Amino acid sequence: MSAHCQLTGRKPTFGNSISHSHRRTSRRFDPNIQRKRYWLSSENRFVRLTLSTKGIKTVDTLGIEAAVARIRARGGKV
Numbered sequence: 001m002s003a004h005c006q007l008t009g010r011k012p013t014f015g016n017s018i019s020h021s022h023r024r025t026s027r028r029f030d031p032n033i034q035r036k037r038y039w040l041s042s043e044n045r046f047v048r049l050t051l052s053t054k055g056i057k058t059v060d061t062l063g064i065e066a067a068v069a070r071i072r073a074r075g076g077k078v
Contacts, residue, residue, distance in 0.1 A: 003030040005052035006071050006078075007059065038064045040078075047078050 004011045010031040016024040031052045040047045042065060049071075051059065059067045068078050 002050075003033050004050065005031060005033065005055045006050050006076050007055040007067055008052055009074070010052045010054070040064060040068060049078070 012031065013029045015027055015029060017027045018024055033050060033052055034056065035048060035050055036056060036059075037046050037048045038059070039045075047064075047068065049055075049059075049067075062070075071078055
C-alpha cells in the first residue's frame with residue numbers, strides 16, 4: 001500500500017535522522033495511512049478509501065458523498 005491519502009493528497013516527506021554524534025542519514029516520514037470502508041448510499045455500494053487520519057476526520061465533517069466528489073474532481077478513482 002502506498003503511503004498516499006486519496007482525499008488530502010498527503011504523502012511521505014523526507015528528512016534526516018541525526019545520531020548522538022550528529023551524523024546525518026536519510027529517513028522518510030510517512031503519514032498515518034488507514035484503509036477505511038464507507039457505505040456510499042447514492043451508488044448503493046461500499047467504497048474502500050486509503051486515507052490519512054486527517055482525511056478520516058475530513059470525511060466525518062463533510063460527509064462521504066462530498067468527500068468522494070472531491071476525490072473524483074482531483075482525478076482519483078473510487
